[in-house]
Amino acid sequence: MTNLLNTILVIVLMLNLFALGTSRIVSVIRTVAAQGALLSLLPLLLHEHLTLAAALTVVPTFALKGIIIPGMMIHALRDVKIKREVEPLIGLQPSVILGALATVFALLFADQLPLTDAHSGALIVPTAIATVLAGFILLTTRFKALTQVVGYLVLENGIFIFGMLLVEAMPLVVEMGVLLDLFVGIFVICIIVNQINQAFASMDTRRLVSLKE
């Protein structure tokens, strides 16, 4: 079981780096959708005795992370006709390297945190921290509103991974994760409905500079 789990987590880590390294916004959204879909299946793997309630929470998580939110974002992207993240704050290769460094840091930091015996073999904690950091890098170095939301989704995926440590003791955490997903969903709807794209033509947050000291 731990082997399969760790394989998935390694794929998740690779998807992080891939999301950091592409400039096409559609590819970034698809990468994160794949990551989210993969993660939403984790509770099925972790539960020794699978309960109906746990199985049922997988469905909304999968739908939100894998289909609905990315779908809405791709829809929003079609309206604004932008394809690439031009000139991120730091280039693509440096951000991949930064992501790799973050992963190393996460592995070292996770070593400091003691785990219970049941969780000791798995890569859950380092993957969670590395994914949160990758999300941060995306959030802070990209300027398109949509890419920033993708960064937020990655950050959220990291938190979801950590929730897997608690899923047996507190099934509630998955529901809280779903709520956070819903939150992002509403967030994206806000962008579409309120037409940030139209107000700012290209959804470039660098244009959001009228409020400055």
Added chain:
Amino acid sequence: MAFALIFLPILMAALSAAIPSNHLRPWFLPVTGVAHLALTLVTLASPNLTTSAAWLVLDPLGKLILLVVSTLFCASSFYAVGYLRHREERPNRVFCACLMVFLGIMSLVTWAHHLGLMWVAIEGTTLVTAPLIYFNHTQRSIEATWKYLLVGSVGIALALLGTFFLAYASLHTGLEATLTLEGILEHAPKLSKPWLHASFVLLLVGYGTKMGLAPMHSWKPDAYGEAPGVVGAMLAGGVTSCAFLALLRIYHICFAAGEAAYVSRLLLFMGMLSMAVASLFMVGQRDFKRMLAYSSVEHMGILVLGLGIGAPALYGTMLHVVTNGLTKGVLFLSAGNIHRAYGSKSTEQVCGAMRRLPLSGTLFLVGFLAITGSPPFGPFISEFSILNGAFDAGRFVIGGFFLFLLLVVFIGMGATVLKVVQGRASFEARNTPYRDSFLTAAPIAILMLLVLLVGLYIPPPLTALIRDAVLFLEGQP
């Protein structure tokens, strides 16, 4: 009672959304405000109110915040009617409904005794306040809303991670993983230390973002600057108090776990940093609404600093939650009036507010004197008490630094405020249609009187409530 306090505003929100008249709808706000305040006072007066739900308990800390939020909302709701009368060209359905749901969710924060539920409620406050900031539908308000949502939701995400860490801290030591406050407090000394430390940092950053502590305050000047005055008042007095309550819960847990020394170092650092950053940006600030936002950053810094000093300053800190919340109401509401009258919030266009708007201008000036800690107003008592606490705890450097920053803020804020209130208003500004009316001035005057009252004579029930809150926080029921 919990359910009444939480669901009454939400029910009223639904009703108001169903009303077609843009003119009548705002009156739902004061009806809700008065009913909520009445229910709150009844709840506070009756000693033993329990709910069937174990997750909803009103402890003394919750009572204090509930009182602040409810009072502030009640005053703001009357003001909102006057404000919306000037804005009848804008549909106010979403505005009114969100404002009332906001009150319901804030009440939920004060009752929640489950850290997960509290987190959900704080997440909810972010969602329902975003449309309020967006009320004007201008480019600048979109920008402010976007920053508010993005920064706020990162804060919320980190707070969730911190909450998970806390749950794991109890799971790790072989205890049953729980997020109810009672459950965690009971086993607090046994919690796994590394997880608790990491969790505290994440929660401080997460809820600190909602409070607007530096350096996570970047959303604050934009959101407060662009939101209508009444929303600014509710954000600066309500949301920040609720986020501070969340921080108090975590402090409580760490205190019970015997980690007070670790926690207070971080709190002192964040408090000093927030005060220093706020005072830097306040000097030479031309936009008086942004200035108020920085003042809010400063006062959040004071609260966190007071918490960091610990036991001797806790009474002052709790009192400061009350005095800051009410004074922020005075400032934001009167600033909203001035903004409306001049059509600008820059000191380059705005001057002579005392003559142009005798009531709002005077209240703005008096509110400034109060918030910067001039006697005989409430914040003077609370800030002095925190300073006293710092010296009692032997933290002379911090006490000195605190005094110095208060002085810098007084000078910086004073320069801007005096520019606004003194002089003669320009010809155009004198001819705008806005005049002070009963509904837009009386609520501010009442809040101001409350601030003055707390400065001159703290009512015994309030003293008792604050003492209870401090004892509760120190774990002596």
